[in-house]
Amino acid sequence: MAVSNSLPPLPANAMHARIVDARNDKGSLEMYAPGPGHVLVTRAVGHMTMAMAEQWVARTEHLFTFPKPLAVFNEWSRMESYESAARSLLTKWVISHRTKIEGAWFLTGSKLVKMGVAVAGSATALVGVTMHASLDRAQWESLLREKLTRPA
Template sequence: MHETKTWTTPNGEQWLWRPAPHVIVTKFRGAMYDASLANLAMRAIEDIISTEPRVDIFHDWEDMELYATPARTLMTERAIPLAPYINTLSVLFGSKVVLMGVSLASIKLGGIPTFTQRKEFEQAVRQAAESPPGTFKLKLPMEE
């Protein structure tokens, strides 16, 4: 629906796309050592939220090897004022190190649902894209 934005550094590569105007998907591959890619992603998310006030955000971080403190701190601090405009925020992860970083951010943000299975993550993205803005409700496997 919307163009994909791509950012590349020696440490990793990040993509951002929108399967629906109110749905944001980011994908990161590599090690997020510093805040440079995090800053670019947050700026793009902030721009989208300025035009779409009830967004569903999905971070596909299955291929992220490291979520270092500077990147996590920047993303968390910038997400706090956006919370009223975020309908759902979820993360797919493959690394326990990344899960630890997401868990620390989750404390400040009031909970971030996580996925470990790509199929369930992609199904949630599709359901959010098919739902009217602000109405998608994440159903975790244990809630079914």
């Protein structure tokens, strides 16, 4: 699958401070840490691999040194599939940082991805972290804009 660069724009400031730009012939993962350390924005397209998930884990550790819990926004409307090991690793990442994560909001387009979010959300809910999957771009972007403009 060729990865397209024609993704819809995200709200202002959401794509500042890129910390991951992983691409292969099956998909891509971009990650941004805009603002004063309390928001993480990810964009995934195509197929998420274990290598991408490993970069996610390695490159976000510094975000947990900030005093405010992290709000994680995942623009995954064009993500079609993932390796099970990648979902498992990211679920473990959430659980291990549960006291420093406010929640995770996903914009999804694939039923498979939405199901994966629900499965992961069942595990993370047990430790107090909620995951929200939405098909409504306007609602997801509105909440992201709100989180990006809140005081540090």
